[in-house]
Amino acid sequence: MTKLTTTTNLTNPDAVYAAIIDAHRDLTDEQSAAFNARMVLLLANHIGDDDIVLEALNAAQA
C-alpha cells in the first residue's frame, strides 16, 4: 500500500518551488548541500511516518 502523496498537494506549487530556489541563491555548493540536508531532516521528521519517508526515498531514485 502506498501512502506517499504523489499528486499535486500544494496550493501554490510555483511559489514554493521559487522559494526553494531562492533559498539557495547566495549559497556555495557546500552550503547548499548542508541546507538541503537540514531540509530533508526537518521534513522527514514532520512527516512522522517511517513508511512514507522510506517510500519517498524510493521515489526519489527515479
Added chain:
Amino acid sequence: MSEPEFKALYQYGYARSPDQDAPERPHHPVVVVGAGPVGLATAIDLAQRGHPVVVLDDNDKISEGSRAICFSKRALEVCDTLGVGEKMVQKGVTWNIGKVFQGEDQIYAFDLLPEDGHKRPAFINLQQYYVEAFLVERAGALANLDLRWRNELCAVAPGEDLAVLTIDTPDGRYEVSADWVVACDGARSPLRTMLGQEFVGKVFEDRFLIADVKMKASFPTERWFWFDPPFHQGQSTLLHKQPDDVWRIDFQLGRDADSALEKRPDRVMPRLKAMLGENTGVALEWVSVYTFQCKRMAEFVHGRIIFAGDAAHQVSPFGARGANSGFEDAHNLAWKLDALINGKAGPQIIAFYGEERERAADDNIGNSTRATDFISPKSGMALTFRNATLDLARHFDFAKAMVNSGRLSKPTPYGPGGLNTPDEDDWANSVTPGSPPVDAPLENDAGERIWLLDALGADFTLVCHGCDVKAAMPADMRIVTIGRNVTDSLGLFAQRYDTRPGSCLLFRPDQYLCARWRHFDRDKVIAAQQRALGFG
C-alpha cells in the same frame, strides 16, 4: 585491532594438570576455551550449577590497559548471579547521565535510567582488568572449576558427539576430549579459524587514540562526548571517569593517522593539555591506538562447539556492547547446557542459543555500526547530513534523537515465539514474553528491601500475584508469591509487569520472561516450561 604489550597486573601460574599424566585421554563434559570475561562467566555459571568445567587460557596474566570500561545494568545483573556484581559496583563508578557537545555547546543530554526502583544503575565504569580479576577469584572458589593457565588450544577434531582438543603447555602437548566445547577465545578466535569459519562484516578505517590518564579533576561522573570540540577540531572526543582517579579520553584521529607516532607521549600530552588546560596535572596510565570492526559468524553453534563473546561477534566500542553482550551470551548459554546435560531439555535447545544470540548480535552490530557511521561518516554527503543533524539539534528537539554518539548497551528482546510462549490474555504496555527482565523493589517477610531479580532462582521461577499455587506445582519449581512471602508495597512490580491479583509470570533461568497468564493454570505453566526447554 592492535594488540599492545603491557605489564602484568595480576600474574597467575601454570600448574601441571593430572590430565597430562593420564594413561588414557581424559574426557570432560565441558571445556571452555578462553579465560576472558565471557569464558569465565560461562564457566562460573556452569560450575555453580554443579558441572565440572575445565577452562583453558593461553596466557597466565591480566595485563594493564583496560579495554572495556562501561558495564551495563544487565551485565551487572548477570554478574550478581555469578557472585561478583556487588564487588564490581563497589569498586566501579556509577553513572546514568550522558552529555553531547558540539564545539563549545552542549546540545543534548540523556538519562539512561530515568526511574528509581532498580537494584543496579544503568552503568558503572570499571577497568576490565578488575572485572577479570574478580571473575578469576570467584572461579578459584569453585572446586569443580579447573582453570588452566598457559594451556593453549592448538588443534581441534570435531566429532559427532564430542570434540578432541590438543593443548600446548610449557610441559608440551596433551589431548582431552569433551562433550561440549565453548569457544570464548576472543575476536581473533583460533577455534573459529580451525573450523574454517568466516567472520564477516564491516571494518572502519578511522583510528582512535585511547588514553587512560590519572588526574584530579572535577568533571562530573557523566559520559561527555564532543563533536568537533575547540581543542580537537574536526574530530570527536570522549571523556569518561573510571575508579582510582583514572579518566578515559578517546580522541578520534581520522584515517591517515600514524598509530606508532600518535601513541608517543610527546604527541599525546599536547592533545591532553589542549583539552584539560596547561595546569592540569595528568599522568598517562595507558595509551593505545585502535581501529574498529563490526563482524559476526554466520552461526554460533557448530555441532559440539559453541561460540560466545568476541569469538562469535565483534562490535565497535561506541555503545559498550562487546563485553556486555558477551555476558548475556554466557547467561543465555549456561542454563541451556545445564538442562541438556542433566537430561531435562530437548536437543534443540542449543540451536535456540544460536538463534537468540545471533539475533542479539545483529541488534548490537546494527547499533554500533550506526553510531560509528555517525561519528566517522564514510562519505562527504554522510558528513553533510551528520553536521546538519548536529546543527538542527541546537534548535530543535527532534534532531537530538538523531544525534548518535553511541546507543548504550541494552539487552535484546528475543520476542514471543521460539522458546517463549506468546500471550493469550490482554496485557497493557509492559514486559512481554521473550523480553529481558525489569527489576522491581520488593520486601521480604521481615519487611526488608529485596529485589525481584535476586528473588528469581537459578532455575525457572513462577511469580504469582496474590495467589498461592505452591501445592499445585512440582516441588522443584521455584515460586515467589507477591502478597504472601514477598510484598510489593510500592506497587512497582505490579506496574512494571501489569499484574493484577491472579496474574502469574514464568521467568526462564536467565531471568527473561518466558510466559504470563492472567490466571494460574498448571498445565499451561508446565507446557510453557517444556517449550522453553526446547520440547516445543
